[in-house]
Amino acid sequence: MLHMSGLTRRGIKQLQWSESQLRCLSHCFTNYEDAPTTVFMAQTNLITPKKGLTTQQPLHKGKSHYSILCRKNSRTECHPRLHLRNFETSSKFFTCSRLFSNTAAVSAKPPTITKKKKFSLNPIDDLQPLVQVPLLPQIERVVDPTGEEVQRAAQLFRPAGQRHKIEFVLSAPSPDHAPENSRPEIAIMGRSNVGKSTLLQCLFREVPNLVVKTSKTPGHTKMANFFRVGSAMTLVDMPGYGYRQPADFVHIVEDYLLQRKNLVLTVVLVDGKLGIVRQDWHRIEMLEHARLRYVLVMTKIDKVSQHVLLKNVLAVRQVIKERTKACLPQVFLVSGMTGDGVPLLQYFFAQVTDSLK
Ligand SMILES: Nc1nc2c(ncn2[C@@H]2O[C@H](COP(=O)(O)OP(=O)(O)OP(=O)(O)O)[C@@H](O)[C@H]2O)c(=O)[nH]1
Numbered sequence: 001m002l003h004m005s006g007l008t009r010r011g012i013k014q015l016q017w018s019e020s021q022l023r024c025l026s027h028c029f030t031n032y033e034d035a036p037t038t039v040f041m042a043q044t045n046l047i048t049p050k051k052g053l054t055t056q057q058p059l060h061k062g063k064s065h066y067s068i069l070c071r072k073n074s075r076t077e078c079h080p081r082l083h084l085r086n087f088e089t090s091s092k093f094f095t096c097s098r099l100f101s102n103t104a105a106v107s108a109k110p111p112t113i114t115k116k117k118k119f120s121l122n123p124i125d126d127l128q129p130l131v132q133v134p135l136l137p138q139i140e141r142v143v144d145p146t147g148e149e150v151q152r153a154a155q156l157f158r159p160a161g162q163r164h165k166i167e168f169v170l171s172a173p174s175p176d177h178a179p180e181n182s183r184p185e186i187a188i189m190g191r192s193n194v195g196k197s198t199l200l201q202c203l204f205r206e207v208p209n210l211v212v213k214t215s216k217t218p219g220h221t222k223m224a225n226f227f228r229v230g231s232a233m234t235l236v237d238m239p240g241y242g243y244r245q246p247a248d249f250v251h252i253v254e255d256y257l258l259q260r261k262n263l264v265l266t267v268v269l270v271d272g273k274l275g276i277v278r279q280d281w282h283r284i285e286m287l288e289h290a291r292l293r294y295v296l297v298m299t300k301i302d303k304v305s306q307h308v309l310l311k312n313v314l315a316v317r318q319v320i321k322e323r324t325k326a327c328l329p330q331v332f333l334v335s336g337m338t339g340d341g342v343p344l345l346q347y348f349f350a351q352v353t354d355s356l357k
Pocket residue numbers: 190191192193194195196197198199213214215216217218219220221222238239240241299300301302303334335336337338
């Protein structure tokens with residue numbers, strides 16, 4: 001039994017076959033009774049097991065390229081890009097691959113585990129080599145700190161005894177229950193499940209015993225949760241809009257945004273994989289209408305390919321340019337999971353609340 005563990009992501013691309021090759025290969029697999037694997041042939045750009053075809057199924061006409069994946073029977077999940085290392089196949093597969101002179105597809109070498117690249121201080125800079133036009137021209141680079149400034153801002157998100165407390169204040173079911181305070185406030189809003197609470201969790205990752213509750217289930221946060229960052233600022237984790245939004249969302253969130261005197265910024269979190277969606281538009285229009293200062297932050301960037309992210313960044317930039325007035329011209333990219341882009345956001349929050357001494 002040979003392992004396909006030598007396959008890299010590049011290898012997947014090499015495992016593409018034209019339809020005529022595949023028909024022939026399919027025939028080989030049909031007679032392949034002792035196979036310990038399930039064979040999937042999936043369209044190159046739709047490679048998921050659900051959409052995959054088994055050898056018994058007819059191939060789609062008119063689709064010119066397919067990828068061939070072998071999956072162990074016991075595995076229930078199979079995303080080729082993620083799980084390819086776990087696949088096994090027999091030498092017969094290799095015979096097939098040689099038959100179609102695609103030998104480069106399978107390497108007998110052990111896998112070279114490429115460590116996931118860390119994003120730069122501003123993750124948008126990592127997308128720049130993909131395009132020739134400047135993605136963030138100097139004029140739109142409103143937030144462009146030095147390393148030392150970023151360090152100073154990060155300091156704000158570390159508690160320092162009684163002098164600088166970072167803590168949960170309260171959950172407000174309506175704007176009337178919001179805490180009285182004169183600190184500048186930043187509200188974080190976005191679709192349910194987009195990652196608002198996770199982003200806050202990440203911003204406060206150096207605060208022991210501070211829990212920001214997150215969930216895989218959309219609509220988890222039901223009230224506006226206030227977190228105090230010393231005397232510098234208050235951050236507010238809002239309930240999400242869209243799927244399973246609270247019935248009184250407009251009252252909890254929109255009325256709060258419209259009434260709150262010490263609100264200095266609203267962060268609209270957008271999924272990096274989807275870009276701005278219909279539900280986001282309603283909120284953007286509301287913020288524009290009320291002329292409230294806001295910024296668009298794209299999250300979950302660890303989950304999306306660079307090309308999709310680039311496409312969505314370009315679209316968001318165009319929206320900011322052509323359809324907004326109250327939005328900051330600079331778009332931010334973050335991952336609440338890996339923390340990429342978060343130090344830059346910390347700096348921005350410190351700057352906008354005038355907390356950098
Ligand atoms: N990979 C990845 N997953 C994320 C990221 N941010 C959030 N998630 C996941 O997305 C899910 C939802 O995250 P939450 O932070 O609870 O989302 P929310 O916007 O607060 O959702 P509601 O409170 O329901 O409106 C969780 O399973 C998180 O682990 C991210 O940057 N990267």
